[in-house]
Amino acid sequence: MIIIIPCFNEFKRIDKTRYINFLKGNKNCTIVFSEDGSTDGTLKVLKEIQNASKDNVHIHVLDRNKGKAEAIREAVLYSYENKINFNKLAYIDADLSVSLEECLSISKEVTNDVFFAFGSRILKIDTYIKRRKFRHYSGRFIATIIATVLKFPIYDTQCGCKIFSRSLASQVFQERFISKWLFDVEIFFRIIHLYSIKELQNKSREIPLKSWIDNDESKVKITYFFKMWYDIYAINRKYNEKYE
Numbered sequence: 001m002i003i004i005i006p007c008f009n010e011f012k013r014i015d016k017t018r019y020i021n022f023l024k025g026n027k028n029c030t031i032v033f034s035e036d037g038s039t040d041g042t043l044k045v046l047k048e049i050q051n052a053s054k055d056n057v058h059i060h061v062l063d064r065n066k067g068k069a070e071a072i073r074e075a076v077l078y079s080y081e082n083k084i085n086f087n088k089l090a091y092i093d094a095d096l097s098v099s100l101e102e103c104l105s106i107s108k109e110v111t112n113d114v115f116f117a118f119g120s121r122i123l124k125i126d127t128y129i130k131r132r133k134f135r136h137y138s139g140r141f142i143a144t145i146i147a148t149v150l151k152f153p154i155y156d157t158q159c160g161c162k163i164f165s166r167s168l169a170s171q172v173f174q175e176r177f178i179s180k181w182l183f184d185v186e187i188f189f190r191i192i193h194l195y196s197i198k199e200l201q202n203k204s205r206e207i208p209l210k211s212w213i214d215n216d217e218s219k220v221k222i223t224y225f226f227k228m229w230y231d232i233y234a235i236n237r238k239y240n241e242k243y244e
Helices: 016-025 044-052 068-083 099-107 132-149 166-172 181-194 197-203 223-244
Strands: 002-007 030-035 057-061 088-091 117-121 129-130 162-165 205-207 212-215
Touching: 002 068, 002 099, 016 044, 016 166, 030 044, 030 068, 044 057, 044 197, 057 068, 068 088, 068 181, 068 212, 088 099, 088 166, 099 162, 117 166, 132 223, 181 197, 181 205, 181 223
Parallel strands: 002 030, 002 088, 030 057, 117 205, 129 212
Antiparallel strands: 088 162, 117 162
8 A cells, every 4th residue: 555645844743753653563555755845854854764664665756846736646646657566545644634544544445346435524422533613614614515516425525534446546646636725626526527426425435534633734825715716616617518
């Protein structure tokens, strides 16, 4: 399994000990860091993690900052081009708001009959979901709009933990994404139009996270709230026109 970690100025947020300890106990996992033009000491920390587990860590360095969507997409293409052996591919955030261990656990849902699984930040009696109130309520509002546009009842499209079968990943990440931050929504559109809503429903799993810890240093600027509506419109228009 490959876990892709997009990184932009993550020097203060990366806990290298957690990465190193995970890799020691999970030799069948490969981490591909996608270094997205950082201007701090991020690359230095990534190389320290790589030196501790040379066989299980790759670093893909982008020539400039391109945003989270392209950092992940390029890392997926890098994984195929460098012939890394894997049957599942995931991505999570560098600060491990979703832990590597939980990502690996959710990946077990991807089988011969299931090609896609993703985490969902659902607060229940047996889960620990720590989010700021503004993010939670704005997130629920946005999620409702997105579910309406998709015409499919997904609770949390934006959770940064998604796992794909090898074959699905090769299809989903071929083209560039419209939005740097709403690319998760476009992923669902692409799967629906590659297959169908029914196929997505039958072959995907939305798994409540056991733990999510919100990081205060969000890379998404508050001003993006206004541009987001255009991105949703552009994504919806592209796929409706392309596949009608």
